[in-house]
Amino acid sequence: MDPDESDIPPLPELHYGVQGLIAEGGMGKIYRAWDPVLERPLAMKVLKAGRSSSSAGRNIASAGLVRRFVDEARITGKLDHPGVVPIHALDIDEDGHHFFTMQLVEGMTFQEVIKKARDEREGWNLTRAIHSLQRACATVAYAHSRGVLHRDLKPANIMVGAFGETYVMDRGLAKDMRS
Numbered sequence: 001m002d003p004d005e006s007d008i009p010p011l012p013e014l015h016y017g018v019q020g021l022i023a024e025g026g027m028g029k030i031y032r033a034w035d036p037v038l039e040r041p042l043a044m045k046v047l048k049a050g051r052s053s054s055s056a057g058r059n060i061a062s063a064g065l066v067r068r069f070v071d072e073a074r075i076t077g078k079l080d081h082p083g084v085v086p087i088h089a090l091d092i093d094e095d096g097h098h099f100f101t102m103q104l105v106e107g108m109t110f111q112e113v114i115k116k117a118r119d120e121r122e123g124w125n126l127t128r129a130i131h132s133l134q135r136a137c138a139t140v141a142y143a144h145s146r147g148v149l150h151r152d153l154k155p156a157n158i159m160v161g162a163f164g165e166t167y168v169m170d171r172g173l174a175k176d177m178r179s
Contacts, residue, residue, distance in 0.1 A: 016044055016101065027069060027172045032104060035088075042088060043105070045073075047098040066098055068172065073100040075148055075174045083139025085167050105167050110136065110158035132158075135166035143168070147178035 017034035033044040047069045077087040090100040117129035151173040159167045
């Protein structure tokens, strides 16, 4: 039975509800946000404004910074692997800020995992930490098979979730060798 179109509520205008700062890096800030259409939390990376200013007097990012930001979203969006955080949207808000949204990853950095494994705290030990590192290595190998070099791989850019899910994050310096 097909649903009658009158039974389907109209979609709300897409305005993400920003709920707080998660992290800040060299190129952007990552916020926890709310997707009102699919009713789910997500992460939103917003490009930091540059030093140049627009004719309207607002700070805007340089063309090079915008290009790198867009490249990060596009390169990440091309990678389809369990260890790569999916990108949902790349857009510009009404104030001219570039942003992209992605799956919200909650957990700890691999840097924190190393400390917990060293002290054998909270169920972490060397074997479990190496298992997460192997997952990160598999993600990097997948990206390399697609011609993508991370160029900023470090423990702080690997996230481990509560159930062992492991993600290689932050492709702001990534290079797609095939383009």
